Amino acid sequence: MTYVLIVFIIFLVFYSNRYGWWKKSVSYSCPRILMYHQISHHIKGAKFNGLRVTPEMFEQQIAWLDEQGINFVTMKQLLAYGDEIPPKTVAITFDDGYEDNYTYALKILKKYNACATLYLVIDRHDNDWSIHKKEHHNSGELVKDKKLSDEQVKKLIDSGIIEIAAHTKTHANLSQLNKTEKTTEICGAREKLQQIFNIEITSFAYPFGIYDRDDLELVKNCGFHSAVTTHDGIDCNLLEPFELKRIKVSGKDNFYAFKLRVRTGKRGWRK
Template identity: 30%
Template sequence: MIRISRRQGCFLIIGLIFLVILSSSVMRTTAVVAGRDSNRAANSSLADVPILNYHKVDNFYHALSVSPQEFEEQMAYLAKNGFTTITPDQLMAYLNHDRELPEKPIIITFDDGYLDNYTNAYPVMKKYGFTATIFLVTNLVGHDERFMTWEQVQTMQQDGFVFGSHTVSHIPLNKLPREQAMAELIDSRKEIEYRLGTKTRYFAYPTGAYNSQVEEMVKQAGYKAAFTIRYGQAGAESNPYALERIPIFRGQHTFRSFFVRLNAAPILERFGLIRN
């Protein structure tokens, strides 16, 4: 049996944290980091809120896929440890107006709107009393068998799930002419509002790619906030149009990665190692 001293254990934890930093730096290569909104009146004493970012929940061996068994293990961990899912509206009311949140708030998000979000993730989340925010690629909903139908989206909405835009066709907005980018933003928002009968206030950048011009277009298109793939938690210093998330991927030790990413973020932020 190999014994590990307390000092060795500390070095192991530090090593895991720096692995998180390394992996997050790779993910950020597709994103153009926008500047902070220095005029935002935020209370710096507010606690940060973790926002998990998933894509698929299936048995395919793909980086964006988490198996149903692994997903349930992660949801069980959150439930056992007292986390409560909140909506983006609750998050923004907290960050902007210091409105009260549950003791351990968390937002669970999915990008794209895959069918398995409905068939595999939805039943597990209902089991643990959780909801999620799902960002839809509207041209794929009801038109591609790999993605949800509008009827399925409406069913989840009735159970408290929130739906935002991930554009019409999932093209990175920084690659498009302004007129086309605005159409992607506005047309997707209007389609979701028409289908669900509610305002569409939130947006997630396709591939995480954005810049200051794209951020300004998102504001002009009528969105209240936008989500990136930058690793970190949402807090008082966050730009509401560049909110950080904690991406969850499949790996050799998926739960270990989930655990480290979720629990390392507050440590990294405390020492100023993320949100730079």
């Protein structure tokens, strides 16, 4: 009997650490910013399947959000509300610029009248940026996944439901750069995107979520109106929107974990 009780307590502690069923929901007056990378099938034995949300999972998630009466917005639209953000507002974001955002995500977003913001790397082809963070991440896995062509990006823009945003020129690790290099990566990326696609770029995402005070100032001074990080969570106040938290959507999560993340900002106790 004691044995069964001990096993049960261990299970409960483990489960409650992984799934924050016990946590209080963050009020739906606070907007959610969801962070996605790829909408694609998993690759057997691959290291980065967490970045790959399958099209089936993605549709299940968007359909569920739609059922909840979610007000889908782009980052520009979110910022335009000022301090009068309608309840149940969600901004879907994609980082980097994978081709599957066009081939799989777009039609699902359209089907549910949703929209999204795409933080696009300019030099995204043949660029293994995973090693910019950790040298040992040189598996070459992500470099093989196809990235969007400029033509596909134009089609995303023409759909009217995708905001294009900046994510530096090369997916740089900003902590390794000097001031001039940072300016090229941050301000240069904005100018270049505006020039290529003839649109105004006002939203930015820090690559790897790595940034310091100077980077934040630079982002502001280059003319961006907002910047998102990779810190897990939900911000209720968007008055200084240059360090916005996001809700990570992992391809390794189940649907319950997704709902917990939307409800509380994180899946479990700490992440």
